[in-house]
Amino acid sequence: MNKRQFTLYSKKVLEHFRHPKNYGKMEKPNGVGKVGNIVCGDVMYLYIKVSKKRNGKEYIKDIKFQTYGCLAAIASSSILTELVKGKTLEEAIKIDRSQIVKKLGGLPPIKMHCSVLASDALLEAIYDYLNKHKKPIPKFLNERHKQIEKEKKEIKKRYKKWTKLEEKLKEKE
Amino acid sequence: MPKQIYLDYAATTPTDPEVLKTMMPYFKKEFGNPSSLHRFGQIALVAIDEARRKVAKFLNCQEDEIVFTGSATEANNLAIFGVTKALKKKGIKPHIITSKIEHHAVLHPFEESEKQGIEVSFIAPNKEGIIKLESVKKAIKENTVFVSLMYANNEIGTIQPIEEIGQFLAKINKERKQRIYFHTDAVQAINYLDCNIKELGVDLLTLSAHKIYGPKGVGALFIKKGTPIKPIIYGGGHEFGLRSGTENVAGIVGLGKAIELGEKYKNDIERIKKLRDKIIEKVLKIPNTRLNGLKEKRLPNNVNISISGVEGESLMIALDQQGIAVSTGSACSSRELKPSHVLLAIGLSPKEAHGSLRITLGRFTTEEEVDYFLKVLPNVVKRLREISPF
Structure with missing residues (x-):
């Protein structure tokens, strides 16, 4: 029960935690990204609604998140939705974790993975949108998607003991 | 809205104003080193002895059965490594037992002992967070020499049947070739539970000052006379040779006062x-x-x-x-x-x-x-x- 790292949270992180933006479930999203693992204590769902601009470019018209996790995870999700809302898909794909961290005024080293989780959730949501609508998927996005899937499996393997325990308990219920 | 509400007393407690008041002189006027033979030193020595007397009275043990340490973590380390070290020197191949719900200050020394080749068992609690006597019985082997179980859990507050286990160990010790020494980490229990060592039947007991409205940086270990134990810190031979290092006089005085105040509360x-x-x-x-x-x-x-x-x-x-x-x-x-x-x-x-x-x-x-x-x-x-x- 160590609290050392909490003092390291920036004002911006605390602010977004206290008043998160764009949270809750979205009705009829056309892209969803689900990342994280409850066993590790962080789960992020990101919903996007993609629409076309007058110039024909696709952009993220609406975005919402649901996050179970520490305040770094919640703040990262919240700031991500602010960063992404209104951006074209082309622009949104380029947003990476360093921008999230910068916008948050930094994160404690032990919490850096929360920003990765947020940027992964976005990429997964965009991937889901493109995939569902049979649109061409950029090579980089495809690769990252594969990587995320692989990591999910690895985490499952790593925490197999815990997952098993959880399953056992679920069976009991 | 009330300003600041502290509901984390198991982490640490504020130093009671009365405790602090008792400590103050030993930072300034009575700053002497208890090892010095002049007046300054002797005043500090008397103060430490007075604190030792208070702790001993509380535990119902003798004064020279109390060793002051720099923390409860250190006291736990001294108990675990000190006893196993002494027994190893006697040529015994020790097996030691603890539980899975101990504080890290016990759990990690046990894990370290295991790495050093000592046979270790970690007993599981039941679903309600209690270590049953039955599971202790099952874990005991011919070469078991040491059992360490916390009195009350620091996270979920469950009170362990120390007295029952202590009585059982005392009973089987009469017939065992190899005696089992019994340690309890009583850090969370001091203010709330009966800590009479004679009733608990323990050979070693750990306590901490900062969990009972005393200062941080002071712990104590009760070691029953006749318990084989070696120091883990070497130096000037303070605390009966078991914990070298100039005594934290003010802190020890604070611990004594905190123990005394606990009775009042x-x-x-x-x-x-x-x-x-x-x-x-x-x-x-x-x-x-x-x-x-x-x-x-x-x-x-x-x-x-x-x-x-x-x-x-x-x-x-x-x-x-x-x-x-x-x-x-x-x-x-x-x-x-x-x-x-x-x-x-x-x-x-x-x-x-x-x-x-x-x-x-x-x-x-x-x-x-x-x-x-x-x-x-x-x-x-x-x-x-x-x-x-x-």
């Missing part, structure tokens, strides 16, 4: 218990919550709950933003990003462990503070559940 325990029960009752009214650890055999000041759909660190910080200090067994709040080993050991799923909250009360907790906490908590939970996908 015995009547306050009922009040704290009532507040605890009020919290348990009200908090469990929030949907999808559970109490971790048995309610009956529990420290009067401990509440530990799991709240589903909410992650513990978030909950803790959200409460902190409202001026309330509590603690959590969530992975996010630990250095290793692992959820509490205690909660996992009593069968909680990682998900339940992540959503745990520990509320611990103390001497200065008021009903007003408790009511404020109970007013704030449901709102904070509601808000976080709105953000959460579960």
Whole structure:
């Protein structure tokens, strides 16, 4: 029960935690990204609604998140939705974790993975949108998607003991 | 809104003003080194002896059975490594036993002992967080020499049957070729439970000053006469040769006073218990919550709950933003990003462990503070559940 790292949270992180933006479930999203693992204590769902601009470019018209996790995870999700809302898909794909961290005024080293989780959730949501609508998927996005899937499996393997325990308990219920 | 509400007394307690007052002279006028033979030194030595007398009286042991240390962690290390070291020198191949719900200050020395080639058993608690005598019996082997079990758990507050286990060990020791030495980490128990070592039947007992309204940086180990033990710190031979290093005079004086004051506050325990029960009752009214650890055999000041759909660190910080200090067994709040080993050991799923909250009360907790906490908590939970996908 160590609290050392909490003092390291920036004002911006605390602010977004206290008043998160764009949270809750979205009705009829056309892209969803689900990342994280409850066993590790962080789960992020990101919903996007993609629409076309007058110039024909696709952009993220609406975005919402649901996050179970520490305040770094919640703040990262919240700031991500602010960063992404209104951006074209082309622009949104380029947003990476360093921008999230910068916008948050930094994160404690032990919490850096929360920003990765947020940027992964976005990429997964965009991937889901493109995939569902049979649109061409950029090579980089495809690769990252594969990587995320692989990591999910690895985490499952790593925490197999815990997952098993959880399953056992679920069976009991 | 009340300014700052502290509900984390199991982490540490504020130094009682009376304790602090007793300590003050030893920082200034009476700064002498107890090892010095001049007046300055002798005044400090007398003060340490006085504190030792108070601790011994409280535990119902002899004065020279008390060794002051720099922390309870150090006292636990001295007990575990000190006894096994002494027995190894006698040519015994020791087997030692502890539980899975010990504080890290016991668990990690046991893990280290295992790495050093000592045979180690970690007993599992039952689902309610109690170490049963039966499981101790099962773990005992011919070469078992040492058992260490905490008196009361620091996370879930469950009280372990130390007296029952102590009596059992005393009984079998009469017939055993190899005697089993019994240690208890009583850090959380001192203020609330009977710590008469004769009744508990322990050979070693650890206590800490800062958990009982004394200063940080002082612990003590009771070592029953005749217990084989070697020092783990070497130097000038202070504390009967078992803990070298110039004594923390003011701190030791503070520990003595804190122990003495604890007796005075015995009547306050009922009040704290009532507040605890009020919290348990009200908090469990929030949907999808559970109490971790048995309610009956529990420290009067401990509440530990799991709240589903909410992650513990978030909950803790959200409460902190409202001026309330509590603690959590969530992975996010630990250095290793692992959820509490205690909660996992009593069968909680990682998900339940992540959503745990520990509320611990103390001497200065008021009903007003408790009511404020109970007013704030449901709102904070509601808000976080709105953000959460579960």
